Amino acid sequence: MADRVAVLAIDDIVPLDFGIATQLFGYPEAPYRLAVCGARRGTVSTTGPYHVQVSAGLQALAEADTVLVPGFEPHTRQLPRAVLAHLRAAYARGCRMVSICTGAFALAAAGVLDGHRATTHWRLTSELAARYPNATVDPDVLYVDDGQVLTSAGVAAGLDLCLHLIRNDFGAAVANAIARQIVVAPYRDGGQAQYIERALPDDRQSPLSATRTWALHHLDETLSVAELAAHAAVSERTFARRFVAETGTTPQRWLAAQRLDLARELLERSDASIDEIADRSGLGSADNLRNYFRRHLRTSPTAYRRAFALASNTELDVRMPQRTASHSSP
DNA sequence: AATAGGAGCCGCCAGC
DNA sequence: CAGCTGGCGGCTCCTA
Numbered sequence: 505m506a507d508r509v510a511v512l513a514i515d516d517i518v519p520l521d522f523g524i525a526t527q528l529f530g531y532p533e534a535p536y537r538l539a540v541c542g543a544r545r546g547t548v549s550t551t552g553p554y555h556v557q558v559s560a561g562l563q564a565l566a567e568a569d570t571v572l573v574p575g576f577e578p579h580t581r582q583l584p585r586a587v588l589a590h591l592r593a594a595y596a597r598g599c600r601m602v603s604i605c606t607g608a609f610a611l612a613a614a615g616v617l618d619g620h621r622a623t624t625h626w627r628l629t630s631e632l633a634a635r636y637p638n639a640t641v642d643p644d645v646l647y648v649d650d651g652q653v654l655t656s657a658g659v660a661a662g663l664d665l666c667l668h669l670i671r672n673d674f675g676a677a678v679a680n681a682i683a684r685q686i687v688v689a690p691y692r693d694g695g696q697a698q699y700i701e702r703a704l705p706d707d708r709q710s711p712l713s714a715t716r717t718w719a720l721h722h723l724d725e726t727l728s729v730a731e732l733a734a735h736a737a738v739s740e741r742t743f744a745r746r747f748v749a750e751t752g753t754t755p756q757r758w759l760a761a762q763r764l765d766l767a768r769e770l771l772e773r774s775d776a777s778i779d780e781i782a783d784r785s786g787l788g789s790a791d792n793l794r795n796y797f798r799r800h801l802r803t804s805p806t807a808y809r810r811a812f813a814l815a816s817n818t819e820l821d822v823r824m825p826q827r828t829a830s831h832s833s834p
Numbered sequence: 835a836a837t838a839g840g841a842g843c844c845g846c847c848a849g850c
Numbered sequence: 851c852a853g854c855t856g857g858c859g860g861c862t863c864c865t866a
Contacts, residue, residue: 729842739856744843756842756864792865 506569506600507673509536510560512591513575514543514583514610518661519552521574521604528666529572531682534674539564543587551577565590568599570669575605575659579628588614601653602669604662608655612636621650625658663688675812676768710750712736712743717757721784723763729755763787764796769811771809779806 511525514581529536542548543566544693544785550797552593565571571594575716591614593602603611611617612632613640617639624632628645642648647665656665663686671679683689715736719727732755733743770776776784790805797805 740842741844741856741858742854745855748843754843783857788865795865 507536508539508568509570509572510539510541510568511574512541512565512587512610513548513558513570514573514607515549516577517548517550517556518549518575518605518659519554519663520715521607522550522556522746523667524660524662525572525574525604527686528663528682528739531685533681533771534670534680536570536673539568541565543584559804560694562586565599565830566597567595568594570600570602572602572604573607573610574603574662575625576610577606579606579609583610583613593600595652598652602665603655605656605658608632611653611655612639615653616653620653621648622653622655623648624655628659656770659817671768675772676765677772677812680765680769683833689716689790712746715743719759720762722786723766727786727787735740759786763801767793767796767805767818768808768812772812773807777800781805 509529511522511529513522526538526831528534529538539560540556540558543562543563545561546557547558548558548700549555559620570583571591573591586608591601591611595614595616601611601616603622603624605625608622609628611633612622612635614625617636618659619638621640621642622632623629623642623645626643629641632639646656646661647654647668654665654669656662657669667679667683667688690763717731718735719732729740729744732747733740736743736746738746744755747753747758747832750756753761764787767781767787770781770784774781778793782788782790786791787793787796793805797803797808801808803811
């Protein structure tokens with residue numbers, strides 16, 4: 505478990521990126537050991553009207569299992585040699601490297617993105633690709649999980665990536681509980697293409713949101729695009745087109761993601777058999793469920809349950825994050 | 835593990 | 851004319 509997280513606060517850090525990282529890794533239900541560090545101890549400026557104080561220097565990067573770089577401005581500027589060297593060293597050590605928004609440019613400058621798939625804020629994806637041709641930039645996703653290197657798109661997509669990390673480290677139930685606590689959708693499996701032309705779609709106003717909600721309550725049934733379109737009272741073609749526009753993903757892929765998530769929660773929270781979970785999540789057969797787990801999570805349902813099973817009857821009620829604990833505290 | 839049938843997806847186009 | 855709709859054909863992917 506890569507639970508020692510070091511958040512690197514580069515000067516003129518984007519407050520929201522920084523806040524997302526430090527808040528999401530501060531919940532006791534997902535007990536990371538969080539450290540916040542800067543190029544040096546002391547004051548780090550933000551792009552907002554205030555500063556942050558960091559008690560750790562770059563050494564914290566050498567003690568981390570996960571290094572997270574929030575966005576900073578301007579993203580074009582040269583970063584201190586020592587910062588790049590420490591990022592490079594952490595990467596070479598096998599450390600998990602994570603960025604939010606323009607933080608990807610710091611990872612790229614350190615050579616960490618070479619040979620990896622990555623993303624960044626939609627306005628800067630082509631620039632990232634041009635400046636770092638050895639990275640494969642995907643402009644259409646909220647985040648990219650390329651194993652050791654994970655990058656997220658603009659600002660709020662950092663929420664999605666952090667929840668993704670929590671989901672992988674502590675399970676779907678914990679991640680979903682934290683998502684509920686901070687009042688965001690637990691799982692947006694979408695590209696960022698949808699956000700280029702317009703602001704964040706308000707789910708309550710999206711024409712198809714009622715159909716999605718309905719589908720979520722009927723995941724155990726076979727749901728064809730024809731049925732979904734009928735529920736939304738439009739043709740299949742129009743339904744498919746609007747669905748992609750609203751969610752950034754296709755109906756069938758969206759359904760598969762929701763079903764997988766439900767199966768994960770059932771594995772964690774119940775002792776139902778694999779067959780029963782396959783049935784209740786709408787993934788059909790145990791065979792199919794195993795296929796999904798192998799393909800998307802690189803593990804088996806039983807191994808997943810063993811790793812994440814909650815103590816029986818545990819009621820997850822996530823509270824406010826604890827004070828930041830440094831690596832060195834007991 | 836390989837395969838076949840079917841559903842899903844998407845580009846294209848015509849119509850409103 | 852622009853913009854949305856929805857039917858069609860063919861390619862792709864999933865599942866049994």
